[in-house]
Amino acid sequence: EVQLVESGGGLVQAGGSLRLSCAVSGYTFEAYRIGWFRQAPGKKREGVSCIRSTDGSTYYADSVKGRFTFSSDYAKNTVYLQMNSLKPEDTAIYYCARQYYSGSCYYPNSYDYWGQGTQVTVSS
Numbered sequence: 001e002v003q004l005v006e007s008g009g010g011l012v013q014a015g016g017s018l019r020l021s022c023a024v025s026g027y028t029f030e031a032y033r034i035g036w037f038r039q040a041p042g043k044k045r046e047g048v049s050c051i052r053s054t055d056g057s058t059y060y061a062d063s064v065k066g067r068f069t070f071s072s073d074y075a076k077n078t079v080y081l082q083m084n085s086l087k088p089e090d091t092a093i094y095y096c097a098r099q100y101y102s103g104s105c106y107y108p109n110s111y112d113y114w115g116q117g118t119q120v121t122v123s124s
C-alpha cells in the first residue's frame with residue numbers, strides 16, 4: 001500500500017522556521033518524484049516545490065524562493081521541506097504527493113498519491 005505521511009507542521013511566529021517531513025512507503029522510493037503543495041482556506045492547491053522531470057532541477061514557487069529548501073534522504077525514504085523566514089501568508093495545509101505523470105511538476109494533476117497534510121500556521 002502506497003503511503004505518504006507528512007509531519008513537522010505547527011504554529012510559529014513570523015520569521016521562524018519549520019522543517020516538514022514526508023515519509024513514503026509501499027513502493028520504490030527512487031522510482032517516483034515527490035512534490036510539496038499547500039492549500040490555504042478558500043484558495044486552490046498550489047505547488048510549492050518539486051523536481052522538474054525535464055532536467056532534475058528543483059522548482060520553487062516565486063513566493064517561497066530563497067526561503068524554502070527541498071531535500072531528500074534516500075536512506076530514510078523521506079523528503080523534506082525546510083521553511084525559513086516564514087510569513088503569515090505561508091499559513092496553509094502542506095501536502096506531499098507522488099508524481100506519476102511527467103508533466104509540469106507544480107500541477108496537482110501530475111500526482112496520484114497524497115499525504116493527509118500537515119497544518120502550518122504563522123502568526124504575525
